Amino acid sequence: MAVELSYAKGSVQEAAYELGIDSSRITKWRQTHKSPGQLTTTANGLTQEQQLIRRLQKELKEAELERDILKKAVSIFSKGDRKSSDL
Numbered sequence: 001m002a003v004e005l006s007y008a009k010g011s012v013q014e015a016a017y018e019l020g021i022d023s024s025r026i027t028k029w030r031q032t033h034k035s036p037g038q039l040t041t042t043a044n045g046l047t048q049e050q051q052l053i054r055r056l057q058k059e060l061k062e063a064e065l066e067r068d069i070l071k072k073a074v075s076i077f078s079k080g081d082r083k084s085s086d087l
């Protein structure tokens with residue numbers, strides 16, 4: 001909340017004075033937290049958006065693999081049906 005207040009006030013010093021804390025503490029917090037319009041990074045160094053992209057890419061890869069397996073299964077079963085209908 002102190003970081004948000006510092007952005008709302010437009011000054012770290014004003015926010016620090018109002019909260020009764022040292023301005024260097026708010027400055028440090030501002031560096032580690034997201035400022036308006038900036039992306040936040042997580043512990044592994046990726047932004048939340050990058051993590052989302054990676055997760056979605058992984059899910060897509062799994063879905064494509066499942067689709068390919070099902071295609072092969074349909075192909076195998078349909079070949080078996082043709083052989084039995086030829087008799």
